[in-house]
Every structure is written in structure tokens, then in C-alpha cells.
Amino acid sequence: MKKVFDEVASLEKRVVKDFFLSEEILMEHASNSIFNYILKKFRKNKTILIVCGCGNNGADGLALARLLHKNFNVKIYIVKEPKSAMAKLQYKRAKSLNIEFVHNLFEADIIVDCIFGTGLNKKLDENIINLIASLNSFNSFKIACDIPSGIDIYGQIINIAYKSDITFTMGAYKTSLFSDTAKDYVGDIKLVNLGVHKDIFQIDADIFLLEKKDMVLPFRNNKNSHKGTFGHLNIIAGEKIGASIISSKAAFSFGAGLVTIVCSKEQNITEYIMQSRNIAQNCTAIAIGMGLGEIYDKNLEEILELNFPKVFDADIFYKPLIVNYLDENIVLTPHPKEFISLLKLTNIADISIEELQNNRFLYVKKFCKKYPKTTLLLKGANVLIAKDNKIYINSYGTQVLSKGGSGDVLSGLIASLLAQGYEPLNATISASLAHTLASKKYKKNNYSLNPNDLIKKVKKL
Numbered sequence: 001m002k003k004v005f006d007e008v009a010s011l012e013k014r015v016v017k018d019f020f021l022s023e024e025i026l027m028e029h030a031s032n033s034i035f036n037y038i039l040k041k042f043r044k045n046k047t048i049l050i051v052c053g054c055g056n057n058g059a060d061g062l063a064l065a066r067l068l069h070k071n072f073n074v075k076i077y078i079v080k081e082p083k084s085a086m087a088k089l090q091y092k093r094a095k096s097l098n099i100e101f102v103h104n105l106f107e108a109d110i111i112v113d114c115i116f117g118t119g120l121n122k123k124l125d126e127n128i129i130n131l132i133a134s135l136n137s138f139n140s141f142k143i144a145c146d147i148p149s150g151i152d153i154y155g156q157i158i159n160i161a162y163k164s165d166i167t168f169t170m171g172a173y174k175t176s177l178f179s180d181t182a183k184d185y186v187g188d189i190k191l192v193n194l195g196v197h198k199d200i201f202q203i204d205a206d207i208f209l210l211e212k213k214d215m216v217l218p219f220r221n222n223k224n225s226h227k228g229t230f231g232h233l234n235i236i237a238g239e240k241i242g243a244s245i246i247s248s249k250a251a252f253s254f255g256a257g258l259v260t261i262v263c264s265k266e267q268n269i270t271e272y273i274m275q276s277r278n279i280a281q282n283c284t285a286i287a288i289g290m291g292l293g294e295i296y297d298k299n300l301e302e303i304l305e306l307n308f309p310k311v312f313d314a315d316i317f318y319k320p321l322i323v324n325y326l327d328e329n330i331v332l333t334p335h336p337k338e339f340i341s342l343l344k345l346t347n348i349a350d351i352s353i354e355e356l357q358n359n360r361f362l363y364v365k366k367f368c369k370k371y372p373k374t375t376l377l378l379k380g381a382n383v384l385i386a387k388d389n390k391i392y393i394n395s396y397g398t399q400v401l402s403k404g405g406s407g408d409v410l411s412g413l414i415a416s417l418l419a420q421g422y423e424p425l426n427a428t429i430s431a432s433l434a435h436t437l438a439s440k441k442y443k444k445n446n447y448s449l450n451p452n453d454l455i456k457k458v459k460k461l
């Protein structure tokens with residue numbers, strides 16, 4: 001996993017102060033990284049339009065123009081006259097090299113957005129809104145320097161934002177790039193080294209970006225085993241049995257030795273999934289909430305009192321009783337609407353979905369502060385997993401997963417790993433990665449995936 005920071009200006013200041021680097025060295029690395037990428041990826045006759053603002057983001061662009069000049073057909077568009085010292089210096093250099101400055105935007109082969117970086121601090125005026133809209137309308141390959149212009153440090157779009165194919169982010173990953181809103185604007189994200197190894201540039205963090213290698217699949221090492229070796233998951237069925245069936249199939253495919261659906265009357269379910277009226281003696285984990293509908297508090301209380309690791313999902317987030325059971329045994333998997341209910345039940349906040357979605361990191365942190373031992377997975381375009389005041393971002397999800405039943409697969413995968421003895425945070429991280437990475441293996445169109453397709457892909461991880 002990689003470290004992610006709310007802000008990086010202090011990290012930049014630190015390397016200048018402690019390791020005697022200079023702003024200019026950092027900037028040269030920033031511009032060089034985009035230069036090398038363009039040099040490798042594109043033929044030399046391409047036109048490149050670099051759009052520069054007045055601060056150091058613009059300065060990065062002017063330095064990039066200098067590097068690209070003569071290799072490519074480079075034009076600079078100045079949005080606002082250079083204001084920062086570095087922008088003024090880079091401007092002078094670009095001018096002295098006779099790089100062409102243009103006064104009209106045009107559909108270049110490549111556009112590099114260097115209007116605003118981390119310094120965006122107010123609403124965009126009409127001119128800049130129109131300018132970004134024009135850039136977005138072009139069919140060019142779009143690169144963003146540091147962060148797409150228009151996205152603020154909270155990952156929100158003030159009026160409009162540049163829609164890039166790739167973002168080169170300087171020195172460290174920033175949380176703003178991983179808001180759900182930013183997901184449609186950042187494109188691929190490339191981390192740029194600014195002159196010292198990232199382990200030196202970056203200090204300790206409490207937010208992390210998950211990578212494929214963080215997924216630990218439940219491969220079986222010992223041949224001398226039996227079904228009981230791999231746990232017995234009990235899924236509590238509710239009014240809508242379909243959700244439990246999907247979860248049970250996902251859990252079984254992800255390695256649980258036995259899976260039982262606990263239901264009050266006999267159901268027509270998959271033959272390899274067991275059913276029972278009671279929780280099994282040899283149960284090792286419980287999943288509850290999917291398709292639950294109404295349940296008597298007394299019955300719910302009996303289940304919650306059992307001392308097994310549990311996944312709480314869906315309808316259970318509307319049950320006030322659960323706040324008494326948010327301990328280290330529990331994994332919560334709410335979507336935003338369910339999470340605002342949970343925030344309300346726990347007296348953390350009474351907010352709208354919009355307020356939550358605009359501040360996902362903030363409210364996950366607040367929840368974590370009150371319940372540090374519970375594992376939380378907040379669903380979204382970028383999934384946030386949290387425990388012990390640390391947040392883990394899973395950014396592999398796509399719109400393919402926006403379907404009924406995807407969440408039931410996820411709860412089944414997490415519960416399966418819990419049943420097999422994974423510690424709750426590890427179970428949640430590995431299952432969430434498996435869920436998203438499996439969806440990426442689905443190669444048909446991006447609207448047709450169903451839970452069974454997803455489970456099939458989980459089998460091929």
C-alpha cells in the first residue's frame with residue numbers, strides 16, 4: 001500500500017529545509033516526469049498545448065514547455081500573468097527560447113493543464129469556467145499537472161473541473177484525488193518523485209492507497225485438511241432471501257468450508273449451501289443484514305450477543321440496537337445512505353447524503369475516532385476501509401459494479417474470510433480488493449455484470 005496525505009505543501013517545505021533541496025529542484029523533477037512520459041508515448045510531430053496559470057502549477061507547465069520545445073510542436077496559453085517567483089522565472093526562460101505563446105485555445109493532440117494545482121482557493125470566474133469547458137470539449141489527450149484544475153484540496157469541484165486522461169501528482173498522493181467526485185476527472189494517477197526517494201519525501205501517514213499486492217487470497221497450503229478446517233459461515237436470512245443466497249454463493253466460492261443460510265422456513269436454495277433454523281454449533285462467523293427487512297429486536301439481540309466475528313450489512317444499519325455491539329469482532333459495510341443512518345444512531349452526525357459524499361474522509365475519521373476497534377467499509381466509487389484511525393482506499397472499483405447484488409457478493413466475500421480465520425481488517429481489505437479486481441476481469445460491456453458473473457471472476461483471481 002502507498003501513503004496518502006491531505007496536504008503535501010508541508011512535505012515539500014520539509015525536504016527543502018531538512019535536505020537542502022530547492023523549489024527549483026522539485027519543479028525540475030515535476031516537469032521532467034511529464035516530459036519523459038510524453039517523449040515515450042507520443043511521436044515527435046504532435047502538437048502540445050500547455051495551459052498555464054499564475055502560480056507554481058503554471059510554473060511547472062512553463063518548465064515543461066522548455067523541455068518539450070524542439071522535440072514537439074509546443075504552444076503555451078497563459079491564463080493569468082505569472083505571479084509567483086518561480087512562474088516569473090520559468091516564463092522568462094520560455095520567452096527567451098522563443099517558444100510560441102498563443103492567445104486562442106485549439107484542439108492540440110495533447111493538452112497539459114497547469115492552471116491550478118494545490119493553490120486553488122476560491123471560485124472560478126466566468127472566463128476560467130469557459131476556458132475549462134472548452135478544453136474538456138476537445139478530443140485531445142489530456143494530462144493534468146498535480147491535480148485537474150477545478151478540484152479543490154477536499155476533492156470537490158467548485159464550479160467545473162478539467163477532465164484528464166492522466167494526472168501526474170507531485171511528491172505524494174493526495175486525498176483530494178480519491179474523493180468520489182474526483183474519480184471521473186483524474187484518469188490514471190501517476191506519482192512523481194521530486195528528487196528524493198518517496199520514503200524520504202513522505203513522513204508517517206494514516207491514509208493508504210491499496211494495491212493489488214495487498215490482497216491475500218485464501219489459498220490452501222496443507223493437503224491434510226477437511227471442510228471444517230475452513231470455517232462455517234452462517235448467513236442470517238431475512239425477508240428477501242435472494243440477498244442471502246448471493247452472499248452464500250460468494251462466500252462458498254471464496255473458500256469457506258461450509259456455508260449455512262439460517263432461515264425460519266425451508267427455502268429453495270443452491271444445493272451446496274446448507275439451511276437451518278438455528279445457528280450451527282461449529283459456526284465460525286456470521287453475516288447479517290442483507291435482505292433482512294424487519295426482524296424482532298429480541299431475535300436480533302440473541303444473534304448480536306453471540307461472540308463470533310460478524311459482518312453487518314444493509315438493513316441492519318437502521319436498527320438502533322447495533323450501536324451496543326460495535327466492537328473489534330464487527331465489520332460494517334454500509335453504502336452512503338446506510339452510513340448516514342449509522343452516523344445518526346451513533347450520535348456522530350445528522351447529515352445528508354450530499355454532505356457525506358462531499359466529506360467522505362472526514363466522516364469516516366469521525367466514526368473511527370468513536371469506534372476505533374470496529375472495521376468500517378464505506379461503499380462508493382472509491383471504497384474507504386477504516387480501523388484504528390487509519391483509512392485504506394480501494395480505488396479499483398468501477399461503474400461495472402453499480403448493480404443490485406454486488407454488495408451481497410462483497411459481504412459474502414468478507415464473511416467468508418472471517419469464517420476462515422482472517423482478522424477483520426485483513427478480511428475486509430482482501431475481500432474488497434478481490435471484489436473490485438474480479439469486476440475488472442469482466443470483459444463484456446460495462447452494464448451487464450450480474451452477481452454470478454462477478455462470483456465466476458472471483459474464482460479466477
Ligand SMILES: NC(=O)C1=CN([C@@H]2O[C@H](COP(=O)(O)OP(=O)(O)OC[C@H]3O[C@@H](n4cnc5c(N)ncnc54)[C@H](O)[C@@H]3O)[C@@H](O)[C@H]2O)[C@@H](O)CC1
Pocket residue numbers: 012013023026027030053054055056057058060083084115116117118119120121122123124125128145146147170194
Ligand atoms: N512548492 C513546491 O515546492 C512545488 C510546487 N509544485 C507545483 O506548485 C503547485 C502549487 O503552486 P501554488 O501554491 O503557487 O498554487 P497554484 O499554482 O495552484 O495556484 C495558485 C495561484 O492561483 C491563484 N488562484 C487560486 N484560486 C484561483 C481561482 N479560483 N481563480 C483565479 N486565481 C486563483 C492564487 O491566487 C495563486 O496566485 C503544485 O500544485 C505543483 O504543481 C511543483 O512544482 C513541485 C514543487
Ligand SMILES: [K+]
Pocket residue numbers: 057113114115116117144145146147148149
Ligand atoms: K492542474
